[in-house]
Amino acid sequence: MTALPVLPPEAYVSRATTTGRAVCPYCGVGCVLDATVVDGRVERIAAVADAPNQGMMCPKGALLSRVFDDEQRLTQPMLRRAKNEPLRAASWDEAIRFVADRFRKTLDTRGPDAVAWYGSGQLDTEASYVFTKLFKGFLGSNHTDTNSRLCMSSAVAGYTLAFGSDGPPTCYDDIEHADTFLILGANMAVNHPVLFNRVRRRRTDADHARIVTVDPRFTKTAEHGDLHVPVAPGGDVALLQWLARRLLDAGHVDEGFVSAHTTGWPEHRACLESLEPGFLARLSGVPDDALEALAATIDRDHRLLTLYCMGANQSTVGTDKNTAIINLHLMLGQVGRPGCGPFSLTGQPNAMGGREVGYLAHQLPGYRKVADATDRAEIELAWGLSPGAILPEPGLTAVPMFEAAASGRFDAIWIACTNPVVSMPDAAVAKRALRNTPLVIVQDITTRSETAAYADVLFPACQWGEKSGTMTNSERLVVRSEKFLEAPGDAKPDWWAPARLGRAMGFDGFDFGNNEAVWSEFITLTDGRPCDCSGMTNDRLEQGPLRWPCPSADHPGAPRRYTDGVFATPDGKARFHTGRLDAPAETPDEAYPLWLTTGRVAAHWHTRTKSGLAPELARQEPDPFVELHPADAAQAGIDTGDACVVSSRRGQARATARLTERLRPGVVFATFHFGDGFAAGVNLNDTTHAACDPVSKQPELKACAVRVEKSEAAA
């Protein structure tokens, strides 16, 4: 008989195992995940079946256990009283008192215009709400904006112009009812992979279903599609107008829907008829055969679900691209019905929730607007402020905010949960902004963020699993995440520091004992608003997620909006908005002959402060790279693997060349994931430019003119 092995004594000590459920902190799909915690460490992540992810998750979600292995984890406040001093550890009391004194001095000497906040679509709704309340209500500064400005504000503007309200009319379940998927400016297979699996499954299950991708690159998403439409940079609106004209000429307009539920059709129709299709086709850059195939795929009888993301939004005509998409759906009468509609995808997990609390510079809670006197009065009353306390002028949006800071406009800027030194366009401006601002407060989970290097005060934040909080995913689904880990040291949930500062400055209304108290206050401000969450009590959210509008405690939540054809405009009708054709702020020329288009890869998340901790992900995409068409590479004498320098009028970024015919000639592609913390001189956003859409104020991160040259340095 074989003897049993003798195990060491510790093997017989039982290990404490607990589980917790939380929404994934990465993309806007909002996968709900279960974590198994053994002896205080996350050992396993599992996807929840009864959730939008339907039991699926991508490698980033599956490897979330790695994000806790951060040697640079920030666990206690740090501060310095002068720029030439090193940061030193401080207690929360000392750090908050220091910031409160500096803010008070600034308010007394320069007024509220000299303080600003820059946040993130990765903050939960509770934190976004408390920051908004503190800055707009009590400090009196509307200079609050977030990285959602870089990713979603054109979608906000498009929905608001067309429907009278932000927020998609659709839900994920529409995927299982759609006939045609028009995926425009969204590499879903890489950036929303779980949702794209649902699209692919529909394609497999329904013989007639079709996937059309519109992108200058033949992306991973295009690989799974039936038709790829290789639009030129700056050609999207022309393409959409061409398609609208073709649908009009072919008799696919739903005249009944258009006359009963919309305004502006006669003007839009006249505009379409005035545009010469050949001119639009040339501007779109799409070959005739692909145009004809596109026109043959879309009609009134098939339910069209248009899924779009940064390629539609990050443009100087981002608002016009969004309204051009919505116009198509209005023409076809395909809004508010199962399986169809314009569906903007959020890049971040809570870009939707942040918009609901009004954290962008022009917003107030409950989809109210700073510029609207009634909206301001309602919020002032709710917050116990005197009339006129909220200033009527919207604050500076992201790009002008950093430009103003670079020229010394602010005494203090508070940056929470984002890394603008890497992610802002023309990133040198962001660095100059932080150098030229006397008090830079950075609230984050780590000092690995390049932005942390500019901080005068560091506030340690809890990360995923260490706090309870609420997020809204791309389909308006509000999900409550559980705390299942103790936070290290003095790290606090993100809502805690602004609440503590509010109390330290003597403001009423910041005595929140926990996230539930913040949530309860916030939802009262949504009562009767388009994004009504007033029926989503803490108890209900703990039972499971709900989609807004959810106006009462017994309301089941709303999968779709505008099902009755009544929109959130004053007359209840949706509006056609005839926008401008594409006019990129910068086009290639002799000195900078190539278009640079930017994007993400599946293995990384934004600036890699979390995903960069997973070796399995890093191995997939270890270095910054630039993709070139072989014809362009040949002209520059570049081969795959060569070290290159991407240059623009603003700066340079080093990257390794990859040759591919998946790109249109004349277009190069690179990612913005790598900052100077990874290696000096690799930040692609040193080359991008900061021109913005005039309505949405979203910068044109998807197109600028560059040159790519072989470098003498090793790859």
Ligand code: SF4
């Ligand atoms: S990154 Fe997105 S698709 Fe991947 S697990 Fe997280 S939420 Fe789901």
